[in-house]
Amino acid sequence: MDLLSDFFLAKATFIGIVFAITLGIAAYSTYFERKIAAFMQDRIGPDRAGPFGILQPLADAVKMFMKEDFIPANSNKWLFIAGPCLSMLTALMTSAVVPFGDTVTIGGVTFDLQGIDVNIGILWVFGIVSLGVYGILIGGWASNNKYSLLGAIRAASQNISYELAMGLAIIAILLFSGSLSTKAIVEGQQNGHWNIFYQPLGFIIFLICAFAECNRTPFDLPECETELIGGYHTEYSSMKLGFYLFAEYINMFISGAVMATLYFGGYDYPGIDFVTAQFGNNIAVFVGMGALIGKALLFVFVFMWVRWTLPRFRYDQLMGLGWATLIPLSMYNVVVTAFGILIGKPFTAGIVGVVLLIGGLLIHDQLFVKKKIA
Amino acid sequence: MKLSNRTKVMEQGEMTLSERMYLPAIVGGMATTLKHFFSKPVTIRYPEQKRYLGPIFRGQHILKKDEEGAERCTACGLCAVACPAEAISMVAAERIPGEEKLYREEKYAKVYEVNMLRCIFCGLCEEACPKEAIFLRHDTMVPVFNSRDEVIYGKDKLVEKMDQRYLREGWK
Numbered sequence: 001m002d003l004l005s006d007f008f009l010a011k012a013t014f015i016g017i018v019f020a021i022t023l024g025i026a027a028y029s030t031y032f033e034r035k036i037a038a039f040m041q042d043r044i045g046p047d048r049a050g051p052f053g054i055l056q057p058l059a060d061a062v063k064m065f066m067k068e069d070f071i072p073a074n075s076n077k078w079l080f081i082a083g084p085c086l087s088m089l090t091a092l093m094t095s096a097v098v099p100f101g102d103t104v105t106i107g108g109v110t111f112d113l114q115g116i117d118v119n120i121g122i123l124w125v126f127g128i129v130s131l132g133v134y135g136i137l138i139g140g141w142a143s144n145n146k147y148s149l150l151g152a153i154r155a156a157s158q159n160i161s162y163e164l165a166m167g168l169a170i171i172a173i174l175l176f177s178g179s180l181s182t183k184a185i186v187e188g189q190q191n192g193h194w195n196i197f198y199q200p201l202g203f204i205i206f207l208i209c210a211f212a213e214c215n216r217t218p219f220d221l222p223e224c225e226t227e228l229i230g231g232y233h234t235e236y237s238s239m240k241l242g243f244y245l246f247a248e249y250i251n252m253f254i255s256g257a258v259m260a261t262l263y264f265g266g267y268d269y270p271g272i273d274f275v276t277a278q279f280g281n282n283i284a285v286f287v288g289m290g291a292l293i294g295k296a297l298l299f300v301f302v303f304m305w306v307r308w309t310l311p312r313f314r315y316d317q318l319m320g321l322g323w324a325t326l327i328p329l330s331m332y333n334v335v336v337t338a339f340g341i342l343i344g345k346p347f348t349a350g351i352v353g354v355v356l357l358i359g360g361l362l363i364h365d366q367l368f369v370k371k372k373i374a
Numbered sequence: 375m376k377l378s379n380r381t382k383v384m385e386q387g388e389m390t391l392s393e394r395m396y397l398p399a400i401v402g403g404m405a406t407t408l409k410h411f412f413s414k415p416v417t418i419r420y421p422e423q424k425r426y427l428g429p430i431f432r433g434q435h436i437l438k439k440d441e442e443g444a445e446r447c448t449a450c451g452l453c454a455v456a457c458p459a460e461a462i463s464m465v466a467a468e469r470i471p472g473e474e475k476l477y478r479e480e481k482y483a484k485v486y487e488v489n490m491l492r493c494i495f496c497g498l499c500e501e502a503c504p505k506e507a508i509f510l511r512h513d514t515m516v517p518v519f520n521s522r523d524e525v526i527y528g529k530d531k532l533v534e535k536m537d538q539r540y541l542r543e544g545w546k
Contacts, residue, residue, distance in 0.1 A: 040407045044417040204397075309407040310400060361395075 010111050018095055018115065021293065025300075026249040027057040033249075033304050040308045064242035072235050076142040083139025084236065084243035090132040091250040097121040098257045099183045101267045101289040104282045113267075113289060114183060121182035122170060125258055126163070129213055133159040135247065136215075136222060140232035151231030154315065155215060155222035161322035162212035162219075168330035169205040172337040173262055176346065186266030194265040198340075198350045201333045201357070203263045205326055207302075210255045212322065215248060217307040221315055256299030260292055267292045332357065429543040432495045432510035435488050436540050437533045440478055445533065446507035447486065448479035453499035453508055461492035462499060479505070486532060490516050491525045511540050 031046065031054065038045025046053035071080055101113030118124060133156050140152020173195055177185040189195055196203050212219040223231035233244045260266060267288030276284040313321065333353065340349020393399070418425050427433075438446050449466035467484035469477045476482075493516075499508050519525055534540055 036411070039411045039415070042410055042413060042416050044415045044419070047419075305404060305407060305411075306400075309403045 011115070014111065014113065015096075015115055018100065019092065022092065022095055022250055022253060025253050025293075025297070026246055027061070029249040029252060029300055029304075030060060030245075031056045032300075033307075036301070036304045037308050040305075061242070064239050067238040069238035069240065070235075072144060074144045075235065076144070079138050079142035080235075081240070083135050083142055084240045084247070085135075086138060087132065087135030087247040088243045088250075090128050090135060091247040091254065094125055094128045094251075094254045095257065097124045097182050098254070098261055098292075099186050099266055100292055101285040102281075104285045106282065113285065117181060117183045119179065119181045122174070122180050122185070122262075125182075126167060126170075130159070130163060132213075132247075132251070135244075136232045139236065139244070143232075143235035145235050147228045147230070148232050148234045151222045151224070151228045151234070154228075155232060158212055158215070158219060158221060158318060158322075161319060162209040162326070165205055165322060165326035165330045166209035166213065168327065168334060169199075169202045169209065170262065172199055172202045172330075172334050175334070175337050175341055182261055182266075186261055186268070189265040190268050191272075192265070192268070192270065194263065194268070196263045198346045199263065199333070199337070200350060201329065201354055202337070203259075205330045205333065206259065206263065208321075208326060210259060211303070211306065212318075214251045214255055214303070216252065216303055218310045218312045219318060220307075220312055221318060252300050252303050253296055256296035256303070257292065259299055260295035264295050329357075427512060429512055431512040432497045432500075434511055434514045434516045435493075435499070435527070435532055436509050436511050437483075437486060437529065438507055438509060438540065439534050439536065442475065443536050444474070444476055444478040445482060446478055446505045447483045448481050448505055448507070449483035449486075450504065452502040452504060456498040456502035457493075458496060458498065459492045459494045461489045461494075463487050463489075483529070486529050488527045488532065489525060490519070490527055491522075509540070509542070512542065513540075 034056070035045040035053075037043075046056040049055040049059045071077060096115035097118060099114040099117070104111050104113065136155040137152045140148040140150075140155070143149070173185060174180065176195065176198065177188045179185065185195075211217075215222050223233070228234065233241055236244060267285070269288060269291035272284055272288065275287055336349055336353035336356075337346065340346040340353075343349070440446055449464050451464065451466075454460075454462040454464060463485075464483045464487070465485040466481055469480050469482055495510060497510050500510055516527075
């Protein structure tokens with residue numbers, strides 16, 4: 001029983017820390033989104049609240065709480081409230097299986113820097129991500145507003161479409177690891193054998209799908225002022241709207257962490273053996289945790305960078321890209337990876353796969369595409 | 375035979391591979407935004423930093439004094455006549471002996487008022503003035519007012535202070 005309580009205490013502490021980190025990063029993502037947008041447009045961005053405007057998220061939160069919390073008369077009240085809660089819940093639940101580090105031993109107690117190490121880790125991520133669309137769908141439907149409903153439908157069909165390509169991209173990863181456990185996937189990538197080197201094509205597919213799953217530009221069709229007067233959250237105000245927007249930022253950070261886990265070696269970093277030898281295991285593991293969060297934040301930056309660069313897709317282009325391009329591409333990737341593992345040269349196979357693809361498309365262009373007159 | 379022989383026939387063929395993949399264009403676009411990310415912002419934080427508006431900007435009015443500190447205005451009323459917004463009004467008075475240090479001419483403006491709500495800052499008063507007495511200064515704007523009592527600027531606000539004289543580029 002003593003062991004059990006220790007175990008629970010350790011898990012509860014760790015989950016609390018992960019929670020705090022996630023929420024803090026999500027809150028400051030809103031600030032950095034505005035700052036990055038400003039820098040990319042040669043502006044300064046928010047700089048009034050505190051030095052460099054670092055209290056801006058606080059001011060935004062206060063503003064959100066102070067606003068009138070309006071529930072439309074003909075809406076389904078309980079579902080209207082459940083929508084944002086579900087969005088937030090699913091956004092936060094994904095982090096449970098992300099391995100933030102190896103085990104550390106503090107005071108004779110061994111901590112595992114991971115919420116739960118289940119052998120279906122990556123399936124859990126997929127399950128929760130697909131649940132995430134319910135938050136949007138329920139919210140949009142319960143609003144009793146055609147625009148909200150249209151936005152919700154867009155979100156649902158978009159997420160379902162891109163989940164397929166995402167899942168196929170991950171199958172190639174699973175061929176390497178032989179396990180669905182996120183921990184096993186990370187451990188297979190230690191010492192610089194990151195999956196990105198073996199799976200360049202798979203990574204690009206996964207990245208594009210992650211953009212679509214997070215409803216970020218260029219796939220932010222569910223939110224849209226011109227056609228939908230806002231999208232699924234048209235009727236939402238106050239902190240309910242805040243939850244939706246906040247969940248998006250949490251999703252961004254978590255999907256960054258998942259991408260780092262799957263393709264960038266998780267908590268692996270160059271020189272991990274040196275740090276372990278010099279400063280002991282615990283320090284090395286915590287530096288690894290920092291490395292993972294750093295990688296995730298890098299992805300958050302990429303998300304924002306893309307948002308302030310690209311215009312959005314038209315809806316049929318979005319569907320065309322998802323169904324007609326990404327899914328065949330990821331199937332091709334699975335076949336190439338499987339072949340590479342079969343012949344025992346996965347690295348070469350990855351490169352050759354990309355070269356063959358581009359070469360094939362070039363030949364197709366030469367044969368069938370009408371030339372432009374320059 | 376065409377006029378210039380420089381006509382280009384534009385025809386949209388099918389997109390080539392690099393165009394169809396979007397990725398090269400996306401990378402190019404992201405390089406552009408990254409370049410701007412590290413370039414200097416053009417923002418001027420307005421209340422703290424002010425942009426130089428040029429030597430001929432028409433800001434707040436000033437009634438100039440001459441070198442001895444005597445008011446130049448002789449209350450001829452040409453500025454009031456020239457004013458298209460009818461913002462200027464004045465009351466003239468005769469200079470009495472002993473006031474030569476205060477007023478340059480024998481007649482002066484006892485009251486000189488500019489209604490800043492009416493003024494359109496066109497600068498016609500400045501052009502009309504034969505005594506070079508009224509100017510719209512280039513370095514000061516009329517501040518925001520909070521009540522209607524503040525909008526009429528009398529001589530207390532308009533006459534130049536001798537310890538902070540207004541100088542324009544090219545003046546002595």
